[in-house]
Amino acid sequence: MTLYPLKFKPIFKERIWGGNKLRTQLHKNVSGEAIGESWEVSDVEGEPSVVAEGALKGKTLQELSETFQEALLGEKVYKQFGTKFPLLIKYIDAKSDLSIQVHPNDELAQQRHNSFGKTEMWYVMHADIGAKLMVGFNQEVTKENYQKHVENNTITEILNFEEVQKGDVYFLPTGRIHAIGGGIVLAEIQQTSDITYRIYDWNRVDAEGNARELHTALAVDAIDYTKHDNYKTTYTATQNNSTTLVDCPYFTTNLIPFTGEKHINHDDKDSFVIYMCVKGNVLFEANEYKNELKFGETLLLPASLKNIKISTTEASELLEVYIK
Structure with missing residues (x-):
């Protein structure tokens, strides 16, 4: 499966x-x-x-x-x-x-x-x-x-x-x-x-x-x-970029504020990645998978999936969490 x-x-x-x-x-x-x-x-x-x-x-x-x-x-x-x-x-x-x-x-x-x-x-x-x-x-x-x-x-x-x-x-x-x-x-x-x-x-x-x-x-x-x-x-977030909020031995958390479309590659990670939608609504695409992540929802991306596309028609924000 x-x-x-x-x-x-x-x-x-x-x-x-x-x-x-x-x-x-x-x-x-x-x-x-x-x-x-x-x-x-x-x-x-x-x-x-x-x-x-x-x-x-x-x-x-x-x-x-x-x-x-x-x-x-x-x-x-x-x-x-x-x-x-x-x-x-x-x-x-x-x-x-x-x-x-x-x-x-x-x-x-x-x-x-x-x-x-x-x-x-x-x-x-x-x-x-x-x-x-x-x-x-x-x-x-x-x-x-x-x-x-x-x-x-x-x-x-x-x-x-x-x-x-x-x-x-x-x-x-x-x-x-x-x-x-x-x-x-x-x-x-x-x-x-x-x-x-x-x-x-x-x-x-x-x-x-x-x-x-x-x-x-x-x-x-x-x-x-x-x-x-x-x-x-303290942190300074910039639109359409990933900003690290916390980087500790137990987890790393980034904030991604964005609009439009963004391709993300996880080849540099040997970990699952969790996305929490803390503003707006975001469409996730990975291989044949396509699903909306709504405000207040959470998604677990398996470690084997390295390439995703996210898109939104409104100002949205994701928390991205993984283990280094």
Whole structure:
């Protein structure tokens, strides 16, 4: 069976902080008023992505990795990760603030949870006026000083909050404390891991009056206490060109703003390539395959497909993700 560019059925996640913008803005076919996440490409255990269309419809990402191996993943990626797909791709709608959280690095995650760590990045697709997210510290902090703030319920005093707008990018290496604020819709690219240490949850309770579990003890050794002068990624995008937003050992993400027609060759890559449509609508062509990638949709290009043509009649933007 021949591989082709793959779309998967989104996996929707109801969250206490979720809203309805995945439906009203990204046009996801979902009901419910508290849908916080759409998992677009997932090989998280028990949460596999399923192919939405074409000859491979109904197959899981895990089945595809086992069947096609290097042809899907790339030889280098396959050697490094085997058939475990290494990235988790999401769209997130935060109607209210997410919990303050941190993710462990590979070593700690392996030791404690037999899992990858969770390095990730955010690309802001929409922000209500005044919407903020939280990343890092606003002052020099020691482990002891941090623990006192947690105990005294004053953790927010030492955290760095930043107002954001569409197009803002944040890279979140493991250990960096962070939270998405209410009124923000974003694309999230991360290692395949669902390990999150929740530190503070705004004293929220559910309908039964129960607070969500916190992981303050586990978080202490996972946090990077370094204060940085700037947490936001600076970049300058140019029309019809590819601009690198993040280049790290776990993934590379480029932004491609374009109109008209563009030919892309991936001979220089030994990896699958993921495209997220973060503005407009884009027609993808590869061999006999032709399909529209609409705003808020995601496409997985197998490593064996090297030449594609993309075209659009409106100003569109793609995030392009792969592993070096």
